[in-house]
Amino acid sequence: MNLAVITEAEWAGDASGRSGIDKRPAAGRVPVRVDGVVGDFIAERAVHGGPDQAVYAYGVEDAEWWAAELDRAVPPGRFGENLSTLGVDVTGAVIGEEWAVGSALLQVTKPRTPCRTFAGFWGVPDLIKRFGARAAPGAYLRVLREGEVGADDPVEVRERPAHGVTVGEVFRALHREPELLPRLLDAPDLPESIREKARRRLGVAGPR
Incomplete structure (x- = not known):
């Protein structure tokens, strides 16, 4: 589990000039709550954090791709992720998929x-x-059961919805391939703000 080191910089999006994007591995086990990871720092709560974005996961395999692409070291937390996963297809994870960690x-x-x-x-x-071109964005997760997470805990996929709409598919639909937008309406566990965005772009009426 990675926690933020508060950074002050001109590029920080927060009005105070602070950012929590620089995350480092935490010692011991870290409590995870419905509203986020205990001890983490989130600057712009209008766009980051909250129940639908309580935890952010990014794959070590994807980080290694970027390390080679940019010819630099990419240690855990460099993407601002709380969970640096190994052996998990994060881009291919299905919306609504449940992970026991x-x-x-x-x-x-x-x-x-x-x-x-x-x-x-x-x-x-x-x-x-x-x-955006790489389209391996990592995944946000909500907390269904609060608990504690440590560095070597495996990720066990407990349940995978049958609709099959993946993290990568949602990203491409929103940013690159609008022809995929109808698929987003098949994923009820997507945050309603995203489903509504898809409906607007498609000209489809929302639920009554």
Whole structure:
């Protein structure tokens, strides 16, 4: 589990000039609550954090791809992730999929959308464009059962919805492939804000 080291910088999106994107491995076990990871720092709560974005996971395998692409070390937490997973297909995770990690039960909700804070932290001006092209955004998760998570806890996929709409598919639908937007309406565990965005783009009336 990774927790934020507060960074003060011009690129920080928060009005106070602070960011929690720089996360480092935590010692011991860390409590995970419905509203987020205990001890983590989130600056812009209008767009980050909250029940649908309580935990952010990014795959070590994807981080290794970026390390080779940018020719730099990418230690755990460098993507601002709380969970650095290994052997988990994060991009291929199905929306609503449940992960047992430590004593917590988490549920995949949505992909991450990169922002200028992300590009500023890395010092790569075109990172947002490159991140979008790679389309391996990592996954946000909500907490179905609060618990504690430690560094070596395995991720056990407990349940996977039959609709098959993945994190990667949602990301591509929103940013690159609008023809995929109808699929988003098949995933009831997507945050309603995303489902409503899809309905608006498709010109489809919402639920009454």
